[in-house]
Amino acid sequence: MEITRRGLLAGAAIGGGVIVAWTLFPRSFSNPLEPGRDEYAFDAWLKIASSGVITVAVPQLEMGQGITTILPQVIAAELGADWRQIAVEPAPVSGTYANIPLAAAWAPLWMPFASGLVQGENPLIARRFAESSRFTATADGTSLEAFSQPCRNAAASARAILAMAAARQWDVSWEECEAEAGFIIHGNKRLSFAELAQAASEEDAPDPPPLKTAPYGEDPLGGDVEGQVPYPRLDLPAKVDGTFQFAGDVRLPDMVYAAIRHGPLDKPELTDFNPFNARGIRGVVGAVEGKRWLAVAATNWWAAEQAVEAMQPRFSVDHVVDSESIQKQIDDALRYGEAKPIVERGDGYSSGGNADLALRYEIDPALHSTLETSSATARYDVGKLELWLASQAPEKARLAAAEAVGLPIEDVILYPMPAGGSFDRRLDHDHAIEVAVIAREIGRPVQLIWSRWQEILCDRPRAPAHILMTARITQGEQARIDGLKSRIVTPPSNLEFGQRLFENKTSWAAIRDSSGEADVLACEGAMPPYAIPNVTIEHVPVEIGLPCARLRGNAHGYTAFATECFVDEVANRNGLEPLSFRMSMLGGDLRLADCLQRAARLAEWDGGTDQSGQGLACHRIGDVESGGRIACIASARPGEGGVQVSRLSVAVDIGRIVNLDIARQQIEGGLVFGLAMAMGGSTDYSAGLPDVQDLASLNLPRLADSPEIEIEFVASDASPADPGELSVEVVAPAIANALYSATGLRLRRLPLLSGAL
Numbered sequence: 001m002e003i004t005r006r007g008l009l010a011g012a013a014i015g016g017g018v019i020v021a022w023t024l025f026p027r028s029f030s031n032p033l034e035p036g037r038d039e040y041a042f043d044a045w046l047k048i049a050s051s052g053v054i055t056v057a058v059p060q061l062e063m064g065q066g067i068t069t070i071l072p073q074v075i076a077a078e079l080g081a082d083w084r085q086i087a088v089e090p091a092p093v094s095g096t097y098a099n100i101p102l103a104a105a106w107a108p109l110w111m112p113f114a115s116g117l118v119q120g121e122n123p124l125i126a127r128r129f130a131e132s133s134r135f136t137a138t139a140d141g142t143s144l145e146a147f148s149q150p151c152r153n154a155a156a157s158a159r160a161i162l163a164m165a166a167a168r169q170w171d172v173s174w175e176e177c178e179a180e181a182g183f184i185i186h187g188n189k190r191l192s193f194a195e196l197a198q199a200a201s202e203e204d205a206p207d208p209p210p211l212k213t214a215p216y217g218e219d220p221l222g223g224d225v226e227g228q229v230p231y232p233r234l235d236l237p238a239k240v241d242g243t244f245q246f247a248g249d250v251r252l253p254d255m256v257y258a259a260i261r262h263g264p265l266d267k268p269e270l271t272d273f274n275p276f277n278a279r280g281i282r283g284v285v286g287a288v289e290g291k292r293w294l295a296v297a298a299t300n301w302w303a304a305e306q307a308v309e310a311m312q313p314r315f316s317v318d319h320v321v322d323s324e325s326i327q328k329q330i331d332d333a334l335r336y337g338e339a340k341p342i343v344e345r346g347d348g349y350s351s352g353g354n355a356d357l358a359l360r361y362e363i364d365p366a367l368h369s370t371l372e373t374s375s376a377t378a379r380y381d382v383g384k385l386e387l388w389l390a391s392q393a394p395e396k397a398r399l400a401a402a403e404a405v406g407l408p409i410e411d412v413i414l415y416p417m418p419a420g421g422s423f424d425r426r427l428d429h430d431h432a433i434e435v436a437v438i439a440r441e442i443g444r445p446v447q448l449i450w451s452r453w454q455e456i457l458c459d460r461p462r463a464p465a466h467i468l469m470t471a472r473i474t475q476g477e478q479a480r481i482d483g484l485k486s487r488i489v490t491p492p493s494n495l496e497f498g499q500r501l502f503e504n505k506t507s508w509a510a511i512r513d514s515s516g517e518a519d520v521l522a523c524e525g526a527m528p529p530y531a532i533p534n535v536t537i538e539h540v541p542v543e544i545g546l547p548c549a550r551l552r553g554n555a556h557g558y559t560a561f562a563t564e565c566f567v568d569e570v571a572n573r574n575g576l577e578p579l580s581f582r583m584s585m586l587g588g589d590l591r592l593a594d595c596l597q598r599a600a601r602l603a604e605w606d607g608g609t610d611q612s613g614q615g616l617a618c619h620r621i622g623d624v625e626s627g628g629r630i631a632c633i634a635s636a637r638p639g640e641g642g643v644q645v646s647r648l649s650v651a652v653d654i655g656r657i658v659n660l661d662i663a664r665q666q667i668e669g670g671l672v673f674g675l676a677m678a679m680g681g682s683t684d685y686s687a688g689l690p691d692v693q694d695l696a697s698l699n700l701p702r703l704a705d706s707p708e709i710e711i712e713f714v715a716s717d718a719s720p721a722d723p724g725e726l727s728v729e730v731v732a733p734a735i736a737n738a739l740y741s742a743t744g745l746r747l748r749r750l751p752l753l754s755g756a757l
Helices: 067-079 100-105 124-132 143-170 193-200 236-241 301-310 323-336 394-405 430-442 452-458 493-503 507-514 556-573 578-583 590-603 660-679 728-743
Strands: 008-012 018-022 039-042 046-049 054-058 086-090 178-180 183-186 189-192 256-262 268-272 284-289 293-298 314-317 340-345 357-363 375-381 384-389 412-416 446-449 465-474 480-490 534-541 614-621 628-639 642-653 708-713
Touching: 039 143, 039 193, 046 143, 046 193, 054 067, 067 086, 067 143, 100 124, 100 143, 143 178, 143 183, 143 189, 143 193, 183 193, 189 193, 256 301, 256 430, 256 452, 284 301, 284 430, 293 301, 293 430, 323 465, 323 480, 323 534, 357 556, 375 430, 384 394, 384 430, 394 412, 394 430, 430 446, 465 556, 480 556, 493 507, 556 578, 556 614, 556 728, 578 590, 578 614, 590 614, 590 628, 590 642, 590 708, 614 728, 628 728, 642 660, 642 728, 660 708, 660 728
Parallel strands: 054 086, 256 446, 384 412, 480 534, 642 708
Antiparallel strands: 008 018, 039 046, 046 054, 178 183, 183 189, 256 293, 268 314, 284 293, 340 534, 357 465, 375 384, 375 446, 465 480, 614 628, 628 642
16 A cells, blocks of 8 residues: 555444544544434534434533634534534544644654654644644644644535435435535425434445535624624533533532642642641541642532641742742843754844844743632542543643553543633643542542632743843834844743653653753744844743743743834834834735734824824734734723723734634633733742732733723635634733833833833
């Protein structure tokens, strides 16, 4: 057999249909989608019941982004289904659902020695890795890129064999039949999918699947126009009435509840605690002593929390995290640290100490601040472990729990639960390890819920960063940036995260083993979209002892801040209007230029002069061909207690829009999240402990603080880009530039008003 990049892999699905995958070598997957009574599976993505219900498998974590609506929508539109008959179930972990684009993007994390091999339109090495390791992780806005085509293929195949079953009854050609609203139609004859499901399951699907001419897309609506939502969110009713089930809602017979205390950062060891202090607390079942934590189980969580607090656990710490020490280490690295080249454009740029402009931007650690704290439920019985938890990387969580309790992975069952927000917090899975150990030791089903204080203490924030921007500015008819360098001083936090995720290492071992390494992903977004001919991006890795992780938007959150503030300063120092200055450099990205012009019209941009309090920023995530674009104009002024942001006007180009309502929700949510990162969401550390212990102290925006938001989407036939990360990045620089317009004061530190100018 000749091995080609289109080598076909097919296996029989339970109840009919096929599973199709493309890979380097022939291999097979059993169908992970198990049909129930009177259900028939069509590929690994959908099954149709005799009742007419169409159940779609979703292999991605629902954490508020609407993925349990979008992927079923892709299938429903291609299948010709009635949306009212669509149901969803979490897909079991399987190589069938491998997230290949994410595996390719994260190649520096799992194959650092040769990540350059994982490139091109058909990354076979990434595919092989993702399938063999059952890598179904949810991150980086890759869900549509990874799964929309397999969903369309499955739906088209199912539509074809449903048509075949109907055509056989009517003695017509199946190609003459149409699918609409859950029926196969030929002239005035029609049969429902439910009536045809059993017969269709016995048909052979055509190869290739007969896809519709164009994938489904929705047209943007102008201004404040309200239109009918053709595919309303499937999870919304249950979330509104409170019946939507999270990990903390699981109830098992004889279940107890656990609270926990962790030691200071980092590498703590539990040295002492006093169990007698909890004698008077009713409902206590027992305590579990971990090497680095203490947990108490009780018949209710409050009793467990009171008991573990009363026991006063004490810890020794190998390395005490402290903000003053972190600041010094970053300062020293900025001055003297060895730079690792990341990427260059043109001839690159090095000022040699004679830059026309050099400015420093400082970014503090940023917490995830999820509404739902880390929660998990476990049952350990007769050498079997069951887990109910939300995880963005479920197979890695399952493997870590199995290793923690000494079980083979096949004896661990993970039931994927949705998350009440994540912002990449659920890529880590310490709570999965802890709940597994507690369940084994207590001998009863147990539900572990971290308190808010424990969530903040153990949160691994987005790493702090200092960025030195230097430029060579040439003067002509108007000033222009001829050379630009970004010197990014930050820990190699993505490599550190990768050591934890892919190698199951402790935080301190991950820090040690990634120390001094260049981290490409820690510099994402630093290459500007502007036509600056000579650009150098370099990373100065620094070890600070604080465990760090990814956060919504990853490095774009600080690289966009530095770039957009710096470009604004260049414009102002040279007497140039900030919008026209940017437009003059966007000849190579007309879509981003269009976003800027649209945002300016929305906001009635006045040039940001005469203390108008308007500031702008724009950004692109992805390449010129397929990336998402956004431009934002913020209206902000100093207000009582800080900054008052009254309005955010944005124009967005995310290519073809799959679900306009969800895209709008994601942009709005990202803007508010970006506002939180601009105004707060951070903490200092003293003696290994965060100075902040609750949400109220993080200066997060309340409803009263939320600005008026205007959004205009650009109609486009380009490939869909993810809206979930895009809007986070532009808020902070737009507000900083607006405050300069209002006050003449430049703020170069995040959070804003945190001390540095």
